[in-house]
Amino acid sequence: MIRISLLPWLVCLSSLAIADSAGYPHLRKQGGVTQLLVDERPFLILGGELNNSSSSSLANMEPIWRRMADSNLNTVLVPLPWDIVEPEENRFDFSLLDGLVKGARKNHLHIVFLWLASWKNGMSSYMPIWVKKDFNRFPRVRRRDGSPTEILSALGESSSAADSNAFANVMRHIKKTDAREQTVVMMQVENEVGILGDSRDRSRAADAAFFGPVPQALIDRLKLGTVPELQARWQKAGSKTTGNWEEVFGPGAETEEAFMAWNYARYVDRVAAAGKAEYPIPMYVNAWLNESGAKPGDYPSGCPEAHVMDIWQVGAPHIDMLCPDLYAANFTERCELYTREGNPLFIPEMNTNDAGARNVFYAIAEKLAIGTSPFGIDRTTPDSPIAKSYGLISQVAPVLLEGEAHRDVVGFVIDRDHPALERVLGGYDVEISLDSVFGHTAQLGYGVVIATGDGRYLGAGSGFRVMFKPVTPGPSHAGIGTVEEGRFVNGRWLPGRRLNGDETDQGWSWRFSSFGQNISKCVVYRYD
Numbered sequence: 001m002i003r004i005s006l007l008p009w010l011v012c013l014s015s016l017a018i019a020d021s022a023g024y025p026h027l028r029k030q031g032g033v034t035q036l037l038v039d040e041r042p043f044l045i046l047g048g049e050l051n052n053s054s055s056s057s058l059a060n061m062e063p064i065w066r067r068m069a070d071s072n073l074n075t076v077l078v079p080l081p082w083d084i085v086e087p088e089e090n091r092f093d094f095s096l097l098d099g100l101v102k103g104a105r106k107n108h109l110h111i112v113f114l115w116l117a118s119w120k121n122g123m124s125s126y127m128p129i130w131v132k133k134d135f136n137r138f139p140r141v142r143r144r145d146g147s148p149t150e151i152l153s154a155l156g157e158s159s160s161a162a163d164s165n166a167f168a169n170v171m172r173h174i175k176k177t178d179a180r181e182q183t184v185v186m187m188q189v190e191n192e193v194g195i196l197g198d199s200r201d202r203s204r205a206a207d208a209a210f211f212g213p214v215p216q217a218l219i220d221r222l223k224l225g226t227v228p229e230l231q232a233r234w235q236k237a238g239s240k241t242t243g244n245w246e247e248v249f250g251p252g253a254e255t256e257e258a259f260m261a262w263n264y265a266r267y268v269d270r271v272a273a274a275g276k277a278e279y280p281i282p283m284y285v286n287a288w289l290n291e292s293g294a295k296p297g298d299y300p301s302g303c304p305e306a307h308v309m310d311i312w313q314v315g316a317p318h319i320d321m322l323c324p325d326l327y328a329a330n331f332t333e334r335c336e337l338y339t340r341e342g343n344p345l346f347i348p349e350m351n352t353n354d355a356g357a358r359n360v361f362y363a364i365a366e367k368l369a370i371g372t373s374p375f376g377i378d379r380t381t382p383d384s385p386i387a388k389s390y391g392l393i394s395q396v397a398p399v400l401l402e403g404e405a406h407r408d409v410v411g412f413v414i415d416r417d418h419p420a421l422e423r424v425l426g427g428y429d430v431e432i433s434l435d436s437v438f439g440h441t442a443q444l445g446y447g448v449v450i451a452t453g454d455g456r457y458l459g460a461g462s463g464f465r466v467m468f469k470p471v472t473p474g475p476s477h478a479g480i481g482t483v484e485e486g487r488f489v490n491g492r493w494l495p496g497r498r499l500n501g502d503e504t505d506q507g508w509s510w511r512f513s514s515f516g517q518n519i520s521k522c523v524v525y526r527y528d
């Protein structure tokens with residue numbers, strides 16, 4: 001198998017984007033770690049996504065903004081529907097957008113707008129009525145039996161032009177009204193695109209493209225190397241470097257999915273490019289993840305699934321991230337899949353429940369996600385699990401973002417099936433395991449540990465303990481010097497209890513009790 005590193009190519013692409021966007025919110029890639037910069041400072045999105053219709057009324061949003069700020073969020077993912085922004089062709093109404101930005105600012109929150117336009121969850125219910133009614137100018141997907149659908153075809157030239165025009169106007173307006181404050185930090189382009197109920201569009205334009213040649217740029221990427229799933233499909237069909245979609249990938253629903261992925265990517269790229277030409281802030285797409293055993297069309301066919309991520313990257317170079325809507329139980333595996341091919345992790349949708357509140361530690365501190373955003377955040381209150389997790393993470397975020405650059409950070413969720421992990425961090429072998437005291441072992445543990453230099457560590461979380469072993473030359477044993485509990489207020493450390501005795505297992509380990517969540521600092525020393 002040919003496998004050449006794509007990194008130089010991807011780094012080159014991202015530095016091009018940065019050159020255009022310095023001064024605005026942008027992504028900075030350094031040493032393989034991508035961070036979001038807002039006001040030129042690293043910014044970790046502790047976000048939540050609103051239910052779909054909440055932001056259509058400013059009055060409805062009034063109490064929600066306050067609650068989000070009180071629940072330790074710093075960013076809200078807010079739907080921005082095309083049909084509200086452009087009720088008549090080329091007549092734009094930005095009063096909702098302006099009111100939302102104002103509401104967020106009043107509560108010191110940032111916004112990621114979700115541009116709900118040509119597609120949302122595979123359907124096209126957010127396109128304005130003037131688009132819906134003009135089904136000749138804006139063609140729809142055809143099913144196998146020729147019957148029409150309410151899904152816009154990704155091959156409709158006038159559709160992508162109309163969506164791009166609207167999005168360009170939106171981005172021009174955001175630049176004019178927000179480039180200084182930077183309340184809006186990123187844009188999601190469309191939402192969970194793809195075809196439901198069939199594996200590909202069967203309109204005349206789609207048939208012609210499907211039986212036409214696979215684009216050269218995609219062939220070049222196949223030759224360079226891709227994720228193994230796509231590579232395997234191509235090799236099984238004979239590693240051809242010319243031919244139509246069935247010739248290059250073989251017949252079947254998976255090939256039709258690859259074809260749709262390409263066409264959605266091209267369409268979305270046109271929209272994103274038009275937006276970035278006005279205001280080049282980071283833009284991403286999100287994926288409705290396939291369940292195991294499901295076929296393309298059971299989930300939106302052409303969605304930016306992990307197994308077609310190279311197709312999306314080649315087809316949509318103006319999209320900075322492919323993002324999983326991660327409700328699935330195998331959270332860590334899915335994060336792994338979405339951090340391949342240089343893709344930075346951002347999770348625009350996930351669960352708000354206890355599991356979600358634990359998983360944010362893993363995503364942010366282990367997979368170095370630029371942020372997380374549980375879905376349906378509206379009803380979250382300051383005493384909810386996610387608010388508590390964000391409360392801890394927001395305090396350690398400045399140190400965490402600093403540590404990310406050197407990869408001196410570990411984030412984890414442990415349980416009875418995976419009770420421990422080991423990592424070299426800050427010059428010690430760090431063993432993290434479920435906390436255990438007086439014969440009682442915690443069921444679950446989660447948190448973050450950051451090496452801050454010279455045998456010093458900062459940790460946050462619950463239900464775990466940490467033990468150290470030296471890995472560099474010198475005295476061969478490590479002991480716990482001091483452990484100090486505390487919290488950060490406006491970035492300043494306010495010490496609380498000095499922990500010792502039972503609270504450090506008589507000096508054997510740095511403990512985070514499963515009763516509540518804590519932040520503490522530990523100093524490690526060595527002896528012989």
Ligand code: DGJ
Pocket residue numbers: 052121191192325349375
């Ligand atoms: C995923 C979609 O992206 C959201 O807009 C919302 O419809 C949720 N599903 C509902 O669970």
